[in-house]
Amino acid sequence: MTDVAAGAAMRGAVDLSALRNRPDPAVAQGASPGAPDVSLVMDVTDESFPQVMELSRTVPVVLDLWAEWCGPCKQLSPVLERVVQELAGRLVLAKVDVDANPQISQAFRAQSIPMVVALVAGQPVPLFNGAVPEQQVREVFAQLLQLAGQHGVTGVVPVGDAPPADEAAPEEPPLPPLHAEAHEAIEVGDYPRAIAAFEKALAENPRDADARAGLGQVRLLERVRQAGLSDVRAAAAQNPADTDAQLAVADLDVAGGHIDDAFGRLLDLFGALPTDERGPVRERLLELFGVVGDTDPRVVRARARLASLMF
Numbered sequence: 001m002t003d004v005a006a007g008a009a010m011r012g013a014v015d016l017s018a019l020r021n022r023p024d025p026a027v028a029q030g031a032s033p034g035a036p037d038v039s040l041v042m043d044v045t046d047e048s049f050p051q052v053m054e055l056s057r058t059v060p061v062v063l064d065l066w067a068e069w070c071g072p073c074k075q076l077s078p079v080l081e082r083v084v085q086e087l088a089g090r091l092v093l094a095k096v097d098v099d100a101n102p103q104i105s106q107a108f109r110a111q112s113i114p115m116v117v118a119l120v121a122g123q124p125v126p127l128f129n130g131a132v133p134e135q136q137v138r139e140v141f142a143q144l145l146q147l148a149g150q151h152g153v154t155g156v157v158p159v160g161d162a163p164p165a166d167e168a169a170p171e172e173p174p175l176p177p178l179h180a181e182a183h184e185a186i187e188v189g190d191y192p193r194a195i196a197a198f199e200k201a202l203a204e205n206p207r208d209a210d211a212r213a214g215l216g217q218v219r220l221l222e223r224v225r226q227a228g229l230s231d232v233r234a235a236a237a238q239n240p241a242d243t244d245a246q247l248a249v250a251d252l253d254v255a256g257g258h259i260d261d262a263f264g265r266l267l268d269l270f271g272a273l274p275t276d277e278r279g280p281v282r283e284r285l286l287e288l289f290g291v292v293g294d295t296d297p298r299v300v301r302a303r304a305r306l307a308s309l310m311f
Contacts, residue, residue: 040157041081044094046103052094056119058155060148062127062141064095065108065115072131073114079134080116083141089157090145109256117257120148121187126257136297143293150175150210151183176201182214191222216290223248224255243269243277247284254288262288263302271309282306 044052044063052061064080066073077095084093098105098113108117108124118125125147127140148154152175175183178201185194198215201208232252236245246269253262263285270281285306289299 039092040084040089041093041095044096044101044104046101049101049104053119053122055092057121057153059090059092059157060144060153061092061094061119062144063104063108063117063119064093065098065105065110065113065117066095067097067099067113070113076114076116076131079131079137083134083137087141087145091141092157115257118144120144120153121151126255129257139295150179150214151186178204179210179214182211182218186218186221189225191218191225194218195222213290216287219287220251220255220291223251241269241272243273243280247280250284250288254291259292259296259298263298267302267305267309270306282310 052063055061062080062084064073064077066077080093084091096104098110108115112129114131115129116127118127125144127144128136132140174180178197182194182197182201185191185197195215195218198211198218201211202215205211232245232248235242236249239245246265250262250266253259253265266281266285266288270278270285273281285302289303292299
């Protein structure tokens with residue numbers, strides 16, 4: 001699912017705690033902490049970011065991290081705005097000038113821009129880096145909406161004279177019980193319980209695609225949560241032939257939105273290993289393909305390379 005990296009809220013992929021806990025200046029001055037003034041496209045600052053975090057519990061928020069000096073940013077921003085406008089309130093675009101808002105930039109580890117991430121229920125979801133084609137933007141946003149729906153974030157921002165979402169759209173059907181249990185567990189960070197729920201759902205119905213995707217996503221979340229970033233990367237650098245070390249770095253890369261880096265690392269390792277030692281790498285690649293999304297161009301390219309290495 002492109003860098004919708006995980007099809008799940010990437011708890012632990014970036015550290016939003018400082019931004020999440022910063023008080024709203026308006027509230028600090030004694031004003032009522034009402035809902036933010038929402039438009040489909042808005043500028044966001046370090047100070048207003050907590051409002052955006054809260055808004056993402058109702059409607060998915062796409063963050064466009066840009067800078068005035070960035071040429072590709074100026075190419076991409078109009079595309080993002082156009083696609084968000086076409087979605088008529090199902091997504092909100094929040095624009096972040098990284099030079100003026102260093103805390104947001106640091107929280108998302110914005111090493112290169114343009115960088116596009118999303119917030120779903122207060123959790124970050126990596127999308128993509130660089131100026132990508134408009135069609136790819138549409139595909140990524142469609143996948144993001146599917147992900148948000150899986151997490152119960154299905155609100156719509158009223159546009160013009162359109163009625164509020166609760167009047168205009170029928171209620172979403174309830175999640176299957178085991179899916180609901182898994183999502184509740186994810187919300188509180190209980191990934192082992194979420195994994196068990198998805199595994200049980202798959203045992204009952206091996207063709208449950210949503211459960212299979214959810215299982216891969218939560219397994220990734222659990223592995224990333226347990227990993228120490230600097231230690232993992234140091235171990236992988238010191239031991240390039242160590243399968244476990246390379247698998248751990250690939251997990252971190254996917255969680256951080258560096259999809260091609262993750263796939264390239266694992267495919268290089270797969271090609272270098274003896275045939276009888278390739279199994280764990282192949283299994284992890286297939287799991288990460290499901291996390292990113294089978295139709296994502298990077299998955300398609302990686303699958304083709306994997307097939308050529310196998311045969």
